[in-house]
Amino acid sequence: MSEVRTLKVALLGCGNVGAQVARILLDDADALAARSGARLELTGIAVRNIDAERDVELPRELFTTDADTLAKDADLVIELMGGIEPARSLILTAIQNGACVVTGNKALLAQDGPTLYEEADKAGVQLSYEAAVAGAIPILRPIRDSLSGDRITRVLGIVNGTTNFILDQMDSTGAQFADALAEAQRLGYAEADPTADVEGYDAAAKAAILASLSFHSRFALEDVYCEGITKVSAEDIAAAKDAGFVIKLLAIAEKITKENNGNGGGEGISVRVHPTLLPREHPLAAVRGAFNAVFIEAENAGELMFYGQGAGGTPTASAVLGDLVSAARRVVLGGPGRTETTTGHVPALPVSASTTSYYVGLDVADQPGVLARIAHIFAEHGVSIEIMRQTIHRDAASKNESAELKIVTHRASEAALAATVEAIKGLDVINSVTSVLRVEGV
């Protein structure tokens, strides 16, 4: 058998995201090697201060302050320092030395992406940046790959977690903007200087990247109209709520035609970020807290939605690692990865191995002590009840009374639930078991 190849991985920056990427690279080395087709050897981590305190314990010998040398001697370079320089020069150095590059740097891409993309194309290396838009959510690769046979007409994104948290807080508690911002800062969602988030600049950088990929054109930060959320008041939110709307900060990229052009102009793309009212039944209205989501309309696919965590060290690291494995596969195979990976060697299990919550509907006699007897049978079988509701039905003609019981359990095994139901059927006070259904998402 041929020897497994090793690819040298250089990590530039060891902050929130970089530290998690390093941890996963070291902890999950075997699984990543199996999926990449090469061992991904972390050869060094460029930092400003080797002795700085970090959330993750990492081998000290990996740290270096010489980012340039590290970037020059790697097959794969991960840039997670942020900012324009030296990130830009280091990425160019890596590309020119034939390395594939993974970055999460939306600010750099929105400002000078095309230079980097052209250099990567010229050098024949992969430059990927899934982490730059909506963190963990796979959105850029689906747009670039899965939807490449379709025509996207509109993208609506909640791509900034901090502002979604603030607006959601205002919507659910009636708080004013300043109080909701203070709460976001207290919980660690918003930075001490929240300007980039609340003024919409972070969302605007992401809007430029989304628009460029969705419409196969170049859009930079200066093409994006940008209004933040600082002027949204508790009164605006209340009025919107009253009318059946929720206010979200949306990054929008949409196709404008001659027919719907607001100033009578020609065709093109409108890229903008602003507070927007959405009907409360729109799928994006259900995106609460600091979560992100991107809603896409395409000519043939219709409507699609991608949802998840748009920030945080570990979720964002997931997107970085995905890009890294994809780049490694290209280096190893000279093309995309295998159609299937079968390196996991895990068996399929029967349904009896799973646990789930259950909904159990019962038609029972309305007599004292019935609820206690039923609850006792659940407990006897180790099935814990989460919700129990009772509705009394009176038959006017016969004057008979019966009770409808709706029970939702905590997670239980198939076997335990089946035994519980069998035992309940045996009770003399049970008219019928009306339904037994599995429940997820509670």
Ligand SMILES: NC(=O)c1ccc[n+]([C@@H]2O[C@H](COP(=O)([O-])OP(=O)(O)OC[C@H]3O[C@@H](n4cnc5c(N)ncnc54)[C@H](O)[C@@H]3O)[C@@H](O)[C@H]2O)c1
């Ligand atoms: N944190 C998130 O949730 C998130 C989500 C998506 C994308 N991103 C992007 O990922 C990148 C990293 O974000 P982060 O949250 O980890 O930032 P961070 O500020 O926590 O980490 C950046 C690290 O890079 C180091 N650094 C900066 N310049 C350096 C230099 N010249 N040499 C060596 N080290 C240097 C800093 O000291 C810091 O430790 C940014 O581009 C950010 O926009 C972050």
Ligand SMILES: N[C@@H](CCO)C(=O)O
């Ligand atoms: N500040 C950003 C982090 C991810 O880019 C947010 O709140 O979503």
Ligand code: NA
């Ligand atoms: Na993403």
